[in-house]
Amino acid sequence: MTTTPLPAHTAPPLLDPIFLTDLDRLDIRTNQRILEIGAGTGNITARLAQLVGRYGSVTAVDTDTSQLTPTSVIDPAARDLDREMLPGKLDSYDHIIARWPHPLRDPIDVVEQMIARLRPGGWLVLADFTPTPPRIHRAPDNEDATLIHAVMQQLHTTITNRDGGTWTADPETLLLNNGMVQYCVHTTTETWTGGGPGGRLVTGVVTHRRPHLTGITDADADRFAALMADPTVLLSSYERRFIHARKGN
Numbered sequence: 001m002t003t004t005p006l007p008a009h010t011a012p013p014l015l016d017p018i019f020l021t022d023l024d025r026l027d028i029r030t031n032q033r034i035l036e037i038g039a040g041t042g043n044i045t046a047r048l049a050q051l052v053g054r055y056g057s058v059t060a061v062d063t064d065t066s067q068l069t070p071t072s073v074i075d076p077a078a079r080d081l082d083r084e085m086l087p088g089k090l091d092s093y094d095h096i097i098a099r100w101p102h103p104l105r106d107p108i109d110v111v112e113q114m115i116a117r118l119r120p121g122g123w124l125v126l127a128d129f130t131p132t133p134p135r136i137h138r139a140p141d142n143e144d145a146t147l148i149h150a151v152m153q154q155l156h157t158t159i160t161n162r163d164g165g166t167w168t169a170d171p172e173t174l175l176l177n178n179g180m181v182q183y184c185v186h187t188t189t190e191t192w193t194g195g196g197p198g199g200r201l202v203t204g205v206v207t208h209r210r211p212h213l214t215g216i217t218d219a220d221a222d223r224f225a226a227l228m229a230d231p232t233v234l235l236s237s238y239e240r241r242f243i244h245a246r247k248g249n
Contacts, residue, residue, distance in 0.1 A: 015099040015127045015240055016043045022242055023047060023097075026123050032094035034058045035086070035117060037110070038101030039076070042068045048097065049073045059087055062101060081110050088117040100128040100167065107167045108174060115178045118247045124180070126243040128166045129156065130187060137191070138234040144227055148235060151206060151216060151224045156238060158212045166241065175245045183245035194233035203228045 030053035039060035048058045065076035077087045082105045096114045134152045139145035168174045192198030203225045
């Protein structure tokens, strides 16, 4: 499999598949203005652009936006969220979509910036990972199961750079204290079979993150890729969390 490398610090697409289906909850309409945090390679950006139409706008934020193509609708905005403010004025976006982009020194400050830029009645969606480790349900032998577990654990740590990699451990307090009047939180996992979309996805992310994995040899990485293509392998995905919150009028 040929994998296109992602720029350094760009959010990997582990949250994309569920995020695409989750957009239906927002009732995004034509002509609306959307702010997207953690745009990555632009999979979600492209879908958002379709939803808002030719007279809407999507401001797509990531540390590296080199893989995003500017259009009359899509406006890539490179930002280091540890040092720079988010684009936009107060109450300027109809909805804000934010997947965990990369380790942040002060994620709560970034969330508060989002809420300030969200129009009354608009929805904020935060997506991240929980500390729950993936489970290996079936592997050819114990050695392969140990390797899969080691790579998946390292990958999680590398992506988040801290246990859990969450926007906030207490979403209820953060949201209510910042004027959000309606919210829900749900988590999801998938069962991934070797050779399926989940296996291909995680193999691509490992290829991207390979220089940052310690104690994983090239032979280990090759074996992991082979296992992720093996239909006898069965494992659970990372547990992903989605927080939906509406701003009060």
